[in-house]
Structure formats: structure tokens, C-alpha cells
Amino acid sequence: MDAGADGAGVSGAARTAARAQDAAGRTGGTAVHPEPFDRLRAGSAPLEAARSRRTSTPTATSARHPRPAHPRSVTEDPPAVRWSLTALALVFLAAFVLVPAGSVVVEALRDGLDLWWEALAEPDALAAVRLTLLVAAIAVPLNALFGLAAAWSVTRFRYPGKNVLVSLVDLPFGVSPVISGMVTVLLFGAHGWLGPWLQAHGWKVVFAVPGIVLATVFVTFPFVARELIPFMEAQGVEEEEAALVLGASGWQILAKVTLPNVKWSLLYGVILCNARAMGEFGAVSVVSGHVRGVTNTLPLHVEILYSEYRFRAAFAVSSLLFLLALVTLVAKKTLEWKQHPARREAARRSAP
Amino acid sequence: MISARRRARGVLPGFGLSTGFTVLYLCLVVLVPLSTLAFRSSTLSWGEAWRVVASPRAVASYRLSFGASLAAAAVNVVFGVLVAWVLARYRFFGRSLVDALVDLPFALPTAVSGIALTAVYARNGLVGRFLEPLGVKAAFSPLGVCIALTFIGLPFVIRTVQPVLEDLDAELEEAAAILGADRWQTFRRVILPAIVPAAVTGFALAFARALGEYGSVVFISGNMPLRTEIAPLLIMTRLEQYDYAGAAAIAMVLLAASFALLLAINRLQAWTRARTGRA
Numbered sequence: 001m002d003a004g005a006d007g008a009g010v011s012g013a014a015r016t017a018a019r020a021q022d023a024a025g026r027t028g029g030t031a032v033h034p035e036p037f038d039r040l041r042a043g044s045a046p047l048e049a050a051r052s053r054r055t056s057t058p059t060a061t062s063a064r065h066p067r068p069a070h071p072r073s074v075t076e077d078p079p080a081v082r083w084s085l086t087a088l089a090l091v092f093l094a095a096f097v098l099v100p101a102g103s104v105v106v107e108a109l110r111d112g113l114d115l116w117w118e119a120l121a122e123p124d125a126l127a128a129v130r131l132t133l134l135v136a137a138i139a140v141p142l143n144a145l146f147g148l149a150a151a152w153s154v155t156r157f158r159y160p161g162k163n164v165l166v167s168l169v170d171l172p173f174g175v176s177p178v179i180s181g182m183v184t185v186l187l188f189g190a191h192g193w194l195g196p197w198l199q200a201h202g203w204k205v206v207f208a209v210p211g212i213v214l215a216t217v218f219v220t221f222p223f224v225a226r227e228l229i230p231f232m233e234a235q236g237v238e239e240e241e242a243a244l245v246l247g248a249s250g251w252q253i254l255a256k257v258t259l260p261n262v263k264w265s266l267l268y269g270v271i272l273c274n275a276r277a278m279g280e281f282g283a284v285s286v287v288s289g290h291v292r293g294v295t296n297t298l299p300l301h302v303e304i305l306y307s308e309y310r311f312r313a314a315f316a317v318s319s320l321l322f323l324l325a326l327v328t329l330v331a332k333k334t335l336e337w338k339q340h341p342a343r344r345e346a347a348r349r350s351a352p
Numbered sequence: 353m354i355s356a357r358r359r360a361r362g363v364l365p366g367f368g369l370s371t372g373f374t375v376l377y378l379c380l381v382v383l384v385p386l387s388t389l390a391f392r393s394s395t396l397s398w399g400e401a402w403r404v405v406a407s408p409r410a411v412a413s414y415r416l417s418f419g420a421s422l423a424a425a426a427v428n429v430v431f432g433v434l435v436a437w438v439l440a441r442y443r444f445f446g447r448s449l450v451d452a453l454v455d456l457p458f459a460l461p462t463a464v465s466g467i468a469l470t471a472v473y474a475r476n477g478l479v480g481r482f483l484e485p486l487g488v489k490a491a492f493s494p495l496g497v498c499i500a501l502t503f504i505g506l507p508f509v510i511r512t513v514q515p516v517l518e519d520l521d522a523e524l525e526e527a528a529a530i531l532g533a534d535r536w537q538t539f540r541r542v543i544l545p546a547i548v549p550a551a552v553t554g555f556a557l558a559f560a561r562a563l564g565e566y567g568s569v570v571f572i573s574g575n576m577p578l579r580t581e582i583a584p585l586l587i588m589t590r591l592e593q594y595d596y597a598g599a600a601a602i603a604m605v606l607l608a609a610s611f612a613l614l615l616a617i618n619r620l621q622a623w624t625r626a627r628t629g630r631a
Contacts, residue, residue, distance in 0.1 A: 074530075085442075086438050089435040100472050103471050103472050104468045153367070153374050157364070158361055165374065168382065171386070174607075174613070176565075177566050179607060187384070221382060279460070279462070328459045
């Protein structure tokens, strides 16, 4: 018996390991190993039995039956369970995610790279790419600015109604994309509130680019804010207050303290926001009017090609969006890894 | 000198600017547009509104939307907990790749998911051709709607349950084992109660998302009125007929259901927090 391991100074981790090993030994596991378990002698009958069993075997047991490299602990499932559960999970993911995702690539490239390229080089497809980039270039910075302002307001000050404000930020996530697009039509359409006035001034919003931008802004509204708010909340105000005491102005604090602290979190929100802005379909579909080459974003172009039975071209354009999704995922993973502890906490709190 | 009021609020500058901009932007982008919906549907009298909202076609669309969303969320709870368990507990080759794959339904534009699922589950598709001899018609049927909604809601349960499983105290399971529980008993009596709040939250999130989903469903459903027409599609149809008031009335029904769900999710998340002691 090693008195040191059994003494009062045994760390929690060692105790846990000891307990696990003891239990493994008792349940006939492979981790039979002569170790003192006096600490666990507290009168439990099966434990007593396990202990006497162990103490009756000489220390040489471990020499005769060398321990396997990885003894299975009690919190581990038997290999058969482990493998079947893993297989079941993988089959489910394959049927619902991997196969559909893979089919996009396969269908897009089925007739060779030349035809794939041809579908992308069509003027209408290029116009759709341009419009998608334009819409994202307007919607994402606007919502990033809002996210920063909202996070600053909500996490740096205490005032009544704050919680209501935070809940309202999430509102667009609860609205069907079709309804998101529809409210733009109700507001700015020919029969909408502002429609007649806009028409009188010669401005076209619905079935034109501004409508698409507005619908996209609505749909992507919460992304940056709900990344930044939990993150800045967790960070606290000490550093900003220190900067204030040292004489920094508000903008200096923002530029030199806050932004460097939140940059990865901000980028994370921007990436998610951008993915949604470029990929939004329902809301944009309501307001676009589907004018080819003018008000077609990439997802809408996919729909048009598909409804014209030009499947190969539809999948070719889809493969571009698929690429966007992959880039988004890689960027997301990289950022999560980069910010490991802090970022993961915030990501959990704002679980999608 | 800093006034007492300002000290109570916080000493950093920019309160007026940031709060003002936040509230203004929120109103302009979200609240004013959403309020038009209520005003527009109120242009109908109660009788007219009821005729629109309770028409057989509308009722059939709610039934499909709610039924398929529930079914998809239920599938996601079962398989979501399974996948979360496998990802949190087992180490196998390609685990981090699989972990990244889980987020794909979030990142993939819905139109792309829609045509990809249709291609895979259609009669001559990669999976559909195996279902066809079994007499299962996947695409262009209510089942197709369920498949699309399962795809869309897949990450929610996994991403809410996985962190809880990762944080679960190993000592609890060890204690259960020492007290003589086998692994299944430990799972049922110790682990399951700990992850139920997260799983229910994930279920509600997946359900809420499925209820409003449009892009991935329209391709695979076939859009037959009374049979495979979901509520968001019916709104779209009404809009295309310039029946704005009718569309707004149906949208109000859908919106009411979504907001009730959001409220429930908020309560659920508070429950999860209380249960697991973390946000």
C-alpha cells in the first residue's frame, strides 16, 4: 500500500481515476490493477467484495496479465455500442447532409468542366453574381454597424427596457422568409404605404434592386448583434473604463480597445451574416419580380434555371453557392478554433 | 463631473449615439415593416378574415406545415441526440470533419438544398431509386416536405445538446456506475435528465425554423394545393395574385405561431440555464 496515494492530499483527479478503476475492476473490466482503494472502503458491499478480490491477488498479477494500453473506464461504452451508434449517426448524416451536398458537386460537373464553365459565364449568371455581391456589400456592413452599436448600448450601459431591446433583435429569426419579403412589398409596393409617394418621385423599390437590399437587410438583421452581445457581455467593461480613466475619447476607446478585443467575434458574425445575405431565397423571391439579368440574385437564378428544366446549369450555379457555404464553414471553424475558450462560450450562448 | 444618473447607467461615453442608432435602426428595419402586416390584415373585416384564414386550402396548408414541422423536429430530436452523443463522446477518424458537416444546412442557401434534396430523393435519384420499389414516394409528397424540413432543422438539436453533453460532470456517471448502474441505466437516469432541457429547446428551435421554411421545400414538395402546399407557399400564391390582405391574414396566423414558439424557446432556455447552471 502506498500511503502517499492514500493520504489526505490525494487530488480530486486522482480520486476520480481511482474510483473509475475500482469500478472497472468490479464490473469485470480490463483495468484490474492493484491500487489502494481504502478511501472507498466506506462500507459498500460490492466495493468490499471487489477490494478483497483484489487484495487476495498478489501484486504479480499485473505482470502476468499486462494491462492493455487503453483500459476502458466505466464512463465509456462497450465497443459494440460505440461502433453501432457511430454508424447509425453517420448513416443519418450521410442520407440527410452528405449525399445531397455531394450531389450538387456531382450534378454540376457531370458533363465536364467546359459545360460547367459555360453555365457560369452566361451573361444572366454573371449579372446574378454581380447583384448578389452588391446586395451583400450593402446589407452586411449596415447590419455589422448596427450589431456594434446595439452591443455597445446593451452591454456597456444599464437602462430600463434593455431586455426587451435584446429580444426584439432576434425578431427577424422568428419570421418566415416569405413574410420578411412580404412586409417590404406591403411598405414600398405600388399598393403599399409609401408606394404612391415613391412612384410620384420616380423611385422603384419593389421588383427592383432596392427592394432586394431591404429584404436582405431585414433577414440578416440579427446575425452580428447576437454574436457580439454575449461576447461583449462576457468581456466586461474594465478595459474600456481603464482607457477612459487614462483620458481616451469615446472613438479612441472604440478603435483601440473594443474593436481589437471583439474583432474575431465581429468577423464571425459578419461571415454568418454574409452567408445568409448571399444565399437568401424566400424573402428576395417575393420582392424581386424575377427580371432576368436585372433583379435576379444567384439563388433566384438557380430557381429560374431549374424551373426551365436546365438542371445542369442550375446545379452549376448552385455549385458556386455550395462553394460559398464551404468557405463559410471553414472560416467559421477557423475562427472558433482561434478564439477557443472565449469564442466557444459565446457561440454556445447564442446557439443558432 | 459625472452626474448620479450617468453613474447608475455606466460611465463610458456613447450611450445616446449607440442606443439612439440601435432603436432607430430596429424601428426602421424591423418594427415598422412588421407593423404593416397587422395594419394590412386589419383592412379585412372579421368575417372576411375568417373566410381567408379558415378556407379549406389554408387549413390544409397549416395542417401540412405544422404536421411536417413536428415530424421533422421529432426525427431531429432522436437523431440529434444520437449525433450529439457520438460527436461529444466518441473519438473516430474524421470526427472533426463530421462535426463541421453538421453546420452545412445552416450555411447552404435554401434554394440549393431544395434542388439537391429533390435530385437525391426523386424517383431516379440516388436515394429515391431505392425507396421507389418499397412503394415510398419521397419527392413531391408530404414525405418530401418532411425530408426537407428535417434537413433544415438538423443542426439545432445537435448544437444545443452537444455542449451540455461535453460539460456533463464525469463524476456523476462514475458515481452511477459505482452504485451498480449499467450504462443504459446511467444514460436513462443520469444523462437523459440532464440533456432534456437542451433537447426540448433544440426541438422548439427546429420546429420554429421548419414552420417558416420556404426555399428548400418548394422544390421537393410539388406544391399541389390541398396536398403538398405549405403555409408560406400559400402566402406567396396570394401575393402573386395581388391579394395582399388575404396574404397578410394568413401571414398573421403563421407569425402568431412563430412568436408563441419564440416565447416558449426563451422560457426553455431559462430552464436549461437553471438546470445546467450555465448560459
